[in-house]
Amino acid sequence: MVFIQIEELKVTLPVPLPGFNPLAPPLGVIPPMSINVEQLKNSAHLSIPQAIMRGLKRAADSISEAxxxxxxxxxxxxxxxxxxxxxxxxxxxxxxxxxxxxxxxxxxxxxxxxxxxxxxxxxxxxxxxxxxxxx
Structure with missing residues (x-):
C-alpha cells in the first residue's frame, strides 16, 4: 500500500497495490509466502501516478521465486x-x-x-x- 498526501485537502490517501507484478503474471497457482512487509518511504509528496509506479517497482523487485x-x-x-x-x-x-x-x-x-x-x-x-x- 502506498500513502499519498493531498496537500489542498490536508488528507492522506491510501492507495492499495496488487499482490503481484502485472508485467509478470503468476505461472503457479500457489504463490510463495511473503515474509517481509515493507513500508514505502517518501511517497506522500509524489503525485498519484508517480507513487503507484514507485510502489509497483518496489513490489516487482521484492517478488520471490517459488x-x-x-x-x-x-x-x-x-x-x-x-x-x-x-x-x-x-x-x-x-x-x-x-x-x-x-x-x-x-x-x-x-x-x-x-x-x-x-x-x-x-x-x-x-x-x-x-x-x-x-x-
Missing amino acids: VVANGSLDVLRYGHILKARRLVGVRGAGYVYDGLYFVKRVTHKMKRGEYKQDFELTRNGLISTVPVVPT
Missing part, C-alpha cells in the same frame, strides 16, 4: 534453441513442478558436432496454471 531450476540440454536432441526471457514448458517433474517456467539465464556451449545449453528457469508459484504443457 521454484528455481538449473540444468543443461542437448540442443541437437531437443530440436530448439532455448532463449532467455521467454516461457518454456517443463514435463516429467511431477504434478507440483510441471508447467510453464520463465527462462532467466542461458549459456551456450558449442563444440564440433555438439551444441549444449546450460539454463536457469524460475517460476513464481507451485502447481501449474495451465492444464497441459504444449509440445
Whole structure:
C-alpha cells in the first residue's frame, strides 16, 4: 500500500497495490509466502501516478521465486534453441513442478558436432496454471 498526501485537502490517501507484478503474471497457482512487509518511504509528496509506479517497482523487485531450476540440454536432441526471457514448458517433474517456467539465464556451449545449453528457469508459484504443457 502506498500513502499519498493531498496537500489542498490536508488528507492522506491510501492507495492499495496488487499482490503481484502485472508485467509478470503468476505461472503457479500457489504463490510463495511473503515474509517481509515493507513500508514505502517518501511517497506522500509524489503525485498519484508517480507513487503507484514507485510502489509497483518496489513490489516487482521484492517478488520471490517459488521454484528455481538449473540444468543443461542437448540442443541437437531437443530440436530448439532455448532463449532467455521467454516461457518454456517443463514435463516429467511431477504434478507440483510441471508447467510453464520463465527462462532467466542461458549459456551456450558449442563444440564440433555438439551444441549444449546450460539454463536457469524460475517460476513464481507451485502447481501449474495451465492444464497441459504444449509440445
